[in-house]
Amino acid sequence: MTKRVFSGAQPSGNMHLGNYLGAFRNWVKLQDDFECIYCVVDMHAITVWQDPADLRAQVREAAAAYIAAGVDPNKSILFNQSRVAGHAELAWIFNCVARIGWLNRMTQFKDKAGKNREKASAGLYVYPNLMAADILLYKATHVPVGEDQKQHLELTRDIAQKFNNDYGIELFPVVEPIIQGEGTRVMSLRDGTNKMSKSDPSEYSRINLNDDADTIAQKIRKAKTDAELLPAKADLLEGRPEAQNLVSIYAALTDMSRDAVCAEYEGKGFGDFKKALTDVAVTRLAPITEEMARLQKDEAYIDSVLRAGAERAHAIAEPILNEVKDAIGFMR
Numbered sequence: 001m002t003k004r005v006f007s008g009a010q011p012s013g014n015m016h017l018g019n020y021l022g023a024f025r026n027w028v029k030l031q032d033d034f035e036c037i038y039c040v041v042d043m044h045a046i047t048v049w050q051d052p053a054d055l056r057a058q059v060r061e062a063a064a065a066y067i068a069a070g071v072d073p074n075k076s077i078l079f080n081q082s083r084v085a086g087h088a089e090l091a092w093i094f095n096c097v098a099r100i101g102w103l104n105r106m107t108q109f110k111d112k113a114g115k116n117r118e119k120a121s122a123g124l125y126v127y128p129n130l131m132a133a134d135i136l137l138y139k140a141t142h143v144p145v146g147e148d149q150k151q152h153l154e155l156t157r158d159i160a161q162k163f164n165n166d167y168g169i170e171l172f173p174v175v176e177p178i179i180q181g182e183g184t185r186v187m188s189l190r191d192g193t194n195k196m197s198k199s200d201p202s203e204y205s206r207i208n209l210n211d212d213a214d215t216i217a218q219k220i221r222k223a224k225t226d227a228e229l230l231p232a233k234a235d236l237l238e239g240r241p242e243a244q245n246l247v248s249i250y251a252a253l254t255d256m257s258r259d260a261v262c263a264e265y266e267g268k269g270f271g272d273f274k275k276a277l278t279d280v281a282v283t284r285l286a287p288i289t290e291e292m293a294r295l296q297k298d299e300a301y302i303d304s305v306l307r308a309g310a311e312r313a314h315a316i317a318e319p320i321l322n323e324v325k326d327a328i329g330f331m332r
């Protein structure tokens with residue numbers, strides 16, 4: 001079977017450091033060993049309200065972020081989800097395969113719906129079924145994600161297995177998650193127990209990929225920390241979530257281990273460490289920010305990449321969806 005990667009990000013706001021460290025930079029590395037499909041998942045984004053003009057801009061921003069981070073649209077397939085109808089078709093089928101009990105266990109729905117559960121969209125609830133469809137529409141074998149998506153990938157495996165069992169056919173592969181590196185769970189700069197997220201109302205909680213050097217410096221300066229010094233080893237950061245987060249971000253940006261970062265800054269306070277972290281973040285992110293800005297000015301280019309990518313994606317998806325329809329007994 002072809003070793004195929006699928007992954008995506010929601011164009012539901014500005015792309016941030018968590019998306020870069022937990023996803024994009026890992027996507028780039030996989031391009032040489034796998035056939036890669038990278039999707040801007042606009043159908044997931046509308047599970048919460050998106051202004052139509054903002055959505056279009058965010059789709060282009062996400063595509064620009066992928067390319068600026070190093071995704072090569074000639075090598076990998078890059079497109080926006082809503083252009084390939086197979087995602088919606090397979091998601092409906094999976095709505096009928098997945099069990100309500102499985103969805104009730106999804107922690108992301110509980111977190112996102114919060115106390116207003118009754119008012120959340122039905123789409124937010126069945127979001128994991130659409131995610132399973134995104135992956136299995138291409139029989140993807142590997143999915144690089146951040147820690148937060150682990151549970152959804154387990155559900156994808158359950159759906160694939162149940163479909164194969166129900167219809168007595170080995171149609172879908174068992175998907176392997178790829179969760180690697182120090183940046184698999186980047187936390188909010190304001191609260192080290194919450195993940196860095198596009199939908200956090202505080203701009204100071206995240207570093208956006210389009211932030212300039214001054215903004216990055218200001219956000220790191222204001223990041224929550226504690227009064228203690230940096231210890232000699234990373235496991236001594238236990239119980240200090242904000243300190244742990246800043247050390248992990250530094251480690252991820254420099255490709256060092258957290259222990260090596262602690263060894264270098266042992267005995268220093270966060271005033272000094274934040275200055276060093278700012279330098280590292282600006283050096284690493286500035287070329288990406290510049291390239292994103294350049295690409296975003298060229299809407300015609302971005303649109304042509306997305307359109308061509310959608311055609312390539314559709315060509316892979318169509319025969320797979322036909323196999324699914326034949327297995328179910330749909331007439332076509």
Ligand code: AQP
Pocket residue numbers: 008009010011012013018019020021022023144145146147148149183184185186187195196197198199200
């Ligand atoms: N904080 C994070 N640390 C590491 N990885 C992260 N990812 C997201 N946040 C972090 C990874 O980025 C990829 C794309 O994520 P997404 O945009 O599809 O969805 P999300 O996880 O729901 O991201 P946000 O920013 O939290 O969006 P909102 O606020 O709109 O819900 C995924 O691989 C994800 O793991």
